[in-house]
Amino acid sequence: MSNDDIANANRPLTLRDVSLASGVSEMTVSRVLRNRGDVSKATREKVLQAARDLGYVPNKIAGALASQRVNLVAVIIPSLQNLVFPEVLSGVSEVLDETPLQPVVGVTNYKPEREEKVLYEMLSWRPSGVILAGLEHSDASRAMLMAARIPIVEIMDTDGEPVDAMVGISHRRAGREMAKAIVTQGYKKIGFLGTKMPLDHRARKRFEGFTEALAKEGLEVADQEFYEGGSALVKGREMTETILTRSPDLDFLYYSNDMIGAGGLMYCLDKGIDVPGQVGLAGFNGVRLLDGLPKRLATMDACRAEIGREAARIVAERAEAEDGGGERIVLTPTLQLGDTLKR
Amino acid sequence: MSNDDIANANRPLTLRDVSLASGVSEMTVSRVLRNRGDVSKATREKVLQAARDLGYVPNKIAGALASQRVNLVAVIIPSLQNLVFPEVLSGVSEVLDETPLQPVVGVTNYKPEREEKVLYEMLSWRPSGVILAGLEHSDASRAMLMAARIPIVEIMDTDGEPVDAMVGISHRRAGREMAKAIVTQGYKKIGFLGTKMPLDHRARKRFEGFTEALAKEGLEVADQEFYEGGSALVKGREMTETILTRSPDLDFLYYSNDMIGAGGLMYCLDKGIDVPGQVGLAGFNGVRLLDGLPKRLATMDACRAEIGREAARIVAERAEAEDGGGERIVLTPTLQLGDTLKR
DNA sequence: TTGAAAGCGCTAACAA
DNA sequence: TTGTTAGCGCTTTCAA
Numbered sequence: 001m002s003n004d005d006i007a008n009a010n011r012p013l014t015l016r017d018v019s020l021a022s023g024v025s026e027m028t029v030s031r032v033l034r035n036r037g038d039v040s041k042a043t044r045e046k047v048l049q050a051a052r053d054l055g056y057v058p059n060k061i062a063g064a065l066a067s068q069r070v071n072l073v074a075v076i077i078p079s080l081q082n083l084v085f086p087e088v089l090s091g092v093s094e095v096l097d098e099t100p101l102q103p104v105v106g107v108t109n110y111k112p113e114r115e116e117k118v119l120y121e122m123l124s125w126r127p128s129g130v131i132l133a134g135l136e137h138s139d140a141s142r143a144m145l146m147a148a149r150i151p152i153v154e155i156m157d158t159d160g161e162p163v164d165a166m167v168g169i170s171h172r173r174a175g176r177e178m179a180k181a182i183v184t185q186g187y188k189k190i191g192f193l194g195t196k197m198p199l200d201h202r203a204r205k206r207f208e209g210f211t212e213a214l215a216k217e218g219l220e221v222a223d224q225e226f227y228e229g230g231s232a233l234v235k236g237r238e239m240t241e242t243i244l245t246r247s248p249d250l251d252f253l254y255y256s257n258d259m260i261g262a263g264g265l266m267y268c269l270d271k272g273i274d275v276p277g278q279v280g281l282a283g284f285n286g287v288r289l290l291d292g293l294p295k296r297l298a299t300m301d302a303c304r305a306e307i308g309r310e311a312a313r314i315v316a317e318r319a320e321a322e323d324g325g326g327e328r329i330v331l332t333p334t335l336q337l338g339d340t341l342k343r
Numbered sequence: 344m345s346n347d348d349i350a351n352a353n354r355p356l357t358l359r360d361v362s363l364a365s366g367v368s369e370m371t372v373s374r375v376l377r378n379r380g381d382v383s384k385a386t387r388e389k390v391l392q393a394a395r396d397l398g399y400v401p402n403k404i405a406g407a408l409a410s411q412r413v414n415l416v417a418v419i420i421p422s423l424q425n426l427v428f429p430e431v432l433s434g435v436s437e438v439l440d441e442t443p444l445q446p447v448v449g450v451t452n453y454k455p456e457r458e459e460k461v462l463y464e465m466l467s468w469r470p471s472g473v474i475l476a477g478l479e480h481s482d483a484s485r486a487m488l489m490a491a492r493i494p495i496v497e498i499m500d501t502d503g504e505p506v507d508a509m510v511g512i513s514h515r516r517a518g519r520e521m522a523k524a525i526v527t528q529g530y531k532k533i534g535f536l537g538t539k540m541p542l543d544h545r546a547r548k549r550f551e552g553f554t555e556a557l558a559k560e561g562l563e564v565a566d567q568e569f570y571e572g573g574s575a576l577v578k579g580r581e582m583t584e585t586i587l588t589r590s591p592d593l594d595f596l597y598y599s600n601d602m603i604g605a606g607g608l609m610y611c612l613d614k615g616i617d618v619p620g621q622v623g624l625a626g627f628n629g630v631r632l633l634d635g636l637p638k639r640l641a642t643m644d645a646c647r648a649e650i651g652r653e654a655a656r657i658v659a660e661r662a663e664a665e666d667g668g669g670e671r672i673v674l675t676p677t678l679q680l681g682d683t684l685k686r
Numbered sequence: 687t688t689g690a691a692a693g694c695g696c697t698a699a700c701a702a
Numbered sequence: 703t704t705g706t707t708a709g710c711g712c713t714t715t716c717a718a
Contacts, residue, residue, distance in 0.1 A: 037704095038704095065405055065408050070404065080432060081430075081433070126402060144398065147400075235635075266637060367688085369689090370713085373712070401711095402712070406711080408694050408695065
């Protein structure tokens with residue numbers, strides 16, 4: 001039987017086919033393909049040639065079962081539409097690319113029951129670690145995470161107790177800091193615009209920190225407006241119109257993300273409202289994407305890539321050394337005043 | 344040994360543990376957990392209870408090896424930062440959610456050698472199908488795809504020969520249509536702004552179609568400007584300044600994507616340039632995200648979600664019925680004139 | 687309706 | 703440096 005016959009057999013190729021084609025034992029073929037153990041140069045070449053000729057692709061399923069090792073890291077995030085999460089993923093990939101580990105992404109759409117399902121699916125592939133957004137999970141999810149006996153890194157948020165490790169920023173603090181910056185500049189009638197927050201815990205915590213810090217200054221949020229669904233420029237525009245029509249005396253608008261904030265900016269510029277003189281604006285995330293707008297929105301950088309990198313580093317290190325656990329990394333977001341907040 | 348002892352053993356739980364805990368054979372436990380075959384209600388309950396008590400999560404690796412079936416679909420795209428691809432993924436997920444299949448995403452960063460690596464990794468998990476962006480691949484990648492003997496759907500682009508199935512739009516035609524629309528409105532001095540295109544084949548094809556259609560009208564691109572790196576508003580702004588400074592007599596700017604087009608719009612509005620009177624603008628993609636800008640950019644919808652849905656449908660159908668192959672679905676992008684092209 | 691036996695394709699551990 | 707053996711945890715197949 002020629003190599004062509006082997007390659008054309010109507011079944012996936014196995015190590016055994018490469019072994020046959022190269023005249024080397026399966027075990028040695030396996031060693032060559034994994035760069036493991038000492039193999040003579042001649043044998044190595046022979047094997048590699050045969051594998052290439054056949055177009056052999058190893059079966060990781062069998063490999064993983066035999067070695068009890070799976071070089072996958074489950075990364076579970078709420079959404080891919082959000083700009084923020086792809087940036088976190090970049091950070092994760094950047095670090096994992098230097099290791100044998102590979103990220104596998106799951107998306108929950110901000111739904112706890114979907115998170116549970118995605119987690120279950122991913123854990124059933126026995127990954128080397130889990131990176132997931134947020135500290136709030138269903139009981140079942142927490143139970144799975146604890147039972148998995150692998151590194152678990154909860155990211156984005158640090159206001160709460162992690163199952164194992166955590167990397168992120170304090171959104172409560174982010175809200176407080178922004179409130180302070182706003183009050184310092186003399187703004188007094190402050191409006192808030194954001195998502196309906198039952199499931200966006202980070203937005204909720206920012207809001208809580210924000211109102212708390214205002215309260216300390218004897219202020220409160222004068223009006224608020226909420227929306228559902230993706231964060232788009234046009235939403236921000238509409239909401240801003242609504243809130244300013246209802247409460248024309250507002251002198252500051254705090255948005256729960258940059259995208260709707262930018263929409264608000266567009267509205268104000270359209271209407272000839274002086275920003276930041278008549279109305280100041282601020283968002284959250286530090287989305288560089290929007291840098292080209294007429295004015296740079298005041299915002300706070302959420303350290304997205306950094307969070308991804310740190311989380312990946314923790315998983316990678318623990319995959320190496322079997323010790324460690326419970327790491328807590330709290331990053332500090334930087335306030336960017338931009339051009340929409342008086343200074 | 345109690346269930347707690349079993350659950351606390353320092354190793355992952357197996358079917359055998361559930362079998363022991365429930366007093367039912369491994370085989371029957373397996374049947375219950377997969378909802379396969381006839382199992383008495385009493386037995387089923389006993390097993391489910393034991394599995395829940397232990398916190399058992401099945402090992403898909405072993406299952407996949409034994410059954411020779413893996414319900415994964417590899418989805419390989421150039422980037423997640425691009426807005427366009429997450430939308431394709433939404434379409435894919437939407438359809439696969441109705442099936443036992445699960446998407447697994449790989450990112451190539453527009454690099455053929457990375458595509459090759461990602462493809463190799465993914466194929467080594469023996470997925471049920473592959474969905475990947477573009478028709479241009481390295482020889483090795485094509486060889487792997489052909490050897491895989493699973494449904495392969497190449498998406499986004501239909502100007503070329505697919506390995507197997509394809510779903511997308513003709514970017515050459517998209518470029519031609521936009522050129523026609525521009526010429527029809529009397530624009531004559533036309534500039535092009537886009538990515539350096541050696542690896543972005545779709546942008547290149549649009550450009551080719553564009554110049555070809557202009558040529559038919561006896562026109563050619565009067566000036567052009569290229570950039571590298573992510574497509575951001577600020578890039579579009581800068582490039583527009585550059586090209587309009589160099590060629591102040593341009594009366595139309597065609598951008599290779601909406602993001603830089605929007606940046607150009609920002610620049611023109613800033614400078615008090617009358618759009619679309621003095622200068623017309625058009626982009627590509629139909630990114631709804633930018634709808635809130637002062638003017639809606641003329642653009643062409645790339646049918647992203649639809650492409651994802653159709654590709655997923657093909658894979659799902661072929662996973663069911665073992666026949667089929669070579670499907671070709673050419674979608675028609677719709678021109679959106681917006682407010683930046685005279686009518 | 688349930689169970690027993692025989693692998694799936696690979697790798698760990700050991701032997702030569 | 704190379705080869706042999708015995709599983710990894712499940713499912714398929716067949717028997718009871």
